[in-house]
Amino acid sequence: MEQVLLEMRQIDKLFPGVRALSKVDFTLRAGEIHSLMGENGAGKSTLVKVLTGVYPRDGGTIRLNGHEIAPRTPKEAQEYGISTVYQEVNLCANLSVAENIYIGREPKKHGFIDWKTMNERAVTLLKRLHITIDVTKTLDHYSVAIQQMIAIARAVDVSARILILDEPTSSLDEQETQRLFAIVRELKAQGMGIIFISHFLEQVYALCDRVTVLRNGELIGSYEVAHLSRLELIAKMIGKNLSAVQEMDQTEEKSQPSADVFLAAKDIGCTGSLVDVDLAIHKSEVVGLAGLLGSGRTETAELLFGIHSITKGEIDINGKKLNISDPMTAMRKKIAFCPEDRKVSGIIGDLSVRDNIILAMQAKDGMLKHIPYARQAEIADEFIRLLQIKVSDREQLVKNLSGGNQQKVIIARWLATQPELLILDEPTRGIDVGTKSEIQKMAVQLAKQRGMAVVFISSEMDEMTRTCTKLVVMKDRRKVAELMDDEVNSENVMKAIAGGEKE
């Protein structure tokens, strides 16, 4: 067995109100590629940030080659030999390739930068990684894949013990990914320890030796990839949420879809984000978009709402073809969308709950019309009562509410527009269990009582199987399966994601 390079023991990390990591162990050996897996909020990135000194840890020890270390900044971590390459390339597009590798450590001659030596060294370094490019050109001349590899080259050259790759492939295509993998294997052969974070199962199986699974900030276990089936891995990642299982009995009966199709998407796609998705959404139907993060769930929803335009296929609403070029077009057709990232694209933090609730309604009415204050108050109060939003009063600033109540405010914003199709993208992420089940119930009730079509996107499998009568399973930006009625269960979803591998 190779020697142990890094040992993290009993790592704790607390954020206000949340235990992000509790007693997590992680071991990395020299010359291994180790995958860190888990769904959103499982604690992968928190663990990495503790290791690289972005966050201070609240407990536990980190040992590098047997010596205890405590990096406080990414720079200190780098000095210990721990480098990170992030999903978004953290280099400067306006500088040359060679400079991006050597900036801050440039070779000098008579006190001035020795460009010739620097370029030569860059060429040599990149050759080791089998990349031959013009290093004097600026970075923006090259594709993201090449940029990613240049980032790796810099990281390797700065410090060559541990390399962390944080979702490096999320914007690469198949061939680019293969090229990247070849480089990573090369580094492994040179004895580096590599931590690989990715949502793509296939890539983990293609590249990694071992995998450590985290869930809800806890360690589930470390496994040899060769001895772990895809299905087992997915089950470990998603798991069974006990509290949710207990609540199962209280859940309403599912809504029965009507025969009328509200929206039909035929072979829709968007260059770079989605490939040929077919989707029919009936009235009174709760459709789930299942799949791991980055599988194309959110991308599908955003195409339906006109955040981005489709570049292929067509969307029919009530049987009529429609070009959804912007959100307003979708809204006029009574489509509503609660986006995934509440803080960035959901709430307007410094406005009151009332303003936030009537915002979409008001946008639909246009700039020149105005909902009278009394009517606004009435609407706001109605939804505060209906959704049991906990506020001191309707004029409270929405940024001062808890996550669950903020989510309810956004849902209220869209219900106020009386939609016929409501898209909920991760509506229960980062909110307490009680509110979670409320939102699930609400989705079903809306479909049942108001005949609304609902698209439900979630990383939690139980949530989806309990609310949806149809599940569309996505993987690698494609639709891989459609499960109906009785087929809707987590096992089938995992099978579909795992692909070909049947038990």
Place this chain on the structure above:
Amino acid sequence: MKMKKMMNAAVASRYFAFFITVFLFLVLYGVGMMNFRGFTRPQVFFNLFIDNATLIIVTVGITFTLLIGGIDLSVGAVVALACMILAYLLEYTAVPVAAAVLLVLAFGIAFGALQGYIITKFDMQPFIITLAGMFFCRGMTAVISRDTISITNPFYVSIASARISVFGLGFVSIGAVMALLVLLIAAIVLGFTRFGRTIYAIGGSESSAALMGLPVFRTKVLVYTINGFCAALGGVAYSWIMLSGYTLHALGMEMDAIASSVIGGTLLTGGVAFLPGTLFGVLIQGVILTFITFQGTLSAWWTKIVIGALLCVFIVMQAIITERKSKLSSKSSLENRL
């Protein structure tokens, strides 16, 4: 097809904007030579440097701030204040010339550093702080004297009127030599020192620069300090031309400097600048002014309009090039795949 490819390559080139600027300068100069016989005299060319020494120095300074994605609107007012301080010290006090100049330069450094510190430390928008800086310096000029103070110090006047012969073709002033020297030093600093490259890196992406372990805070404050120094030095050069201190000196020079820089290929979003280009940016403005002078009937305000229009054209061109480039890079990644 081939033509298009060549076009794309040209557009993608780092020096594309520079070539356009040089070309534009040559065309303008050529038109001038065809229309006015005076334009053919070498001295007209040298006069461009004499008349625009201040603008060259100030443009070099403002280019530093634009490089980090900042801006400084106070430079014109600093030039005016520098002239006024000089005029006051030389005319109403016994301070020797060298000390007066050093004092003015020290003021520029201190003022730039203060602005830079406030902007960086408190995360303020640079334009609002430097806009305040502009009003502050203009106001201070008037506080020192509301009337014009003429500089009559014989030694100072002799420096101002000194002329250096250039191969017998013509002559330049000390200010012009100083301007070119500043340009040269700045180009070396930007191109061949770690500090200079850090400035580019910050302009490219401040967060990346920080993650790469570069000293972002220090560099940003220093950039505004250098800019303050350049503005004050520009003020000294300006006093050699005007030989006076006056509240309305160098009014709107910040715009001329920004325009020169942009015409010379500086991106207002930061991270891209080429100092020889900015020199030609200044010279283009100088030619336009010379044009208007030779023409005789056109009024001076045309300069402002033309410079505004030029700035506009170049900014729009930048937007188009940036868009084109992003398309190109996605294309090149496609080609890599095949």
Place this chain on the structure above:
Amino acid sequence: MNWKRITSSSLFLPLLALFALLLFNVIFVDGFLSIQMTEDGRLYGRLIDILNRSSSLIVLSLGMTFVIATSGIDISVGAVVAISAAVVCTLIGGRGDGVAEHPMALAILAAVAIGVLCGIWNGFLVARLKIQAVVATLILMTAGRGIAQLLTAGQIITVYYKPFSYISGTIPGNVLPTNIFIAAAMVLLVGFIMKKTSIGLFVQAVGINATASKYAGISVSLVLFVVYAFSGFCAGVSGLIESSLIRAADANNAGLNMEMDAILAVALGGTLLSGGKFYIGGSVIGAITIQTLTTTMYALGIASDQLPVIKAIAVVVLCLIQSKKCQALVASWKENRHGGSAGKTVEKA
């Protein structure tokens, strides 16, 4: 109890500043509060004078408030004032016999229209071409004065046509100068727009979180466009008032430094320069305060071209007070002084 509510009101700071200034004037300036009536039935006095002089700034800061609320800035307003002044004066003409070359109504309409046009130009650059607001408006800030000079052929056009002076003077039979009514009407107009349309809500939404606004169906670029066009409109109206005050168009000096005054008025009124919530009432009081300050300084013998020193310092101080980073620094400094030891033990544990 109520005191806290009063001090936390958005109008508290600007009102306090205004009262402090007024108090200073009452004490040190003789007859500051006295308002008298002339024989032909006009009111006059220092207070009326301040209102008269501040009306163009009030109008200007209305437009600036919206621009700043979208987290933008319009530094071209001073130059647009000069353009508008040039247009109205050129159209009416400087004939010595006091006859207008074109009907005054037409001239006024043209001046306001050119202001709107300038605003549309700025809006186009900011909303459509996505150029940073400072740079986009800087173009017009400098080129604008050139345009104004072009219109007046470099001359200061003095208008002798009597009705033109009524804009910023008193129409015979009226008690107060007309421009006070114009400013009041503009404030009422904005108030009416705020009440009857949702523009105010959209402006705030865009200023606070443009991405979320887009997801809620708001057309961000349309909002920006309207806001800059309105700022141009206000600058156009302001140009009328300014030129009528001196009965002339002076391309170099009309609206000089007014962009700074307008920004200061908005900041003093409680609107954050980083955008978001805005306070029309605050801006109006801010504008009056600044005019009072100007008048007071004049009374103290400070010249108009020296005044920017004080205003510049005021802007920086206001910015620092508003800045989150500064507030955080002060807070941590206070904590270190009072509970420094407590904080350290927590860190160790």
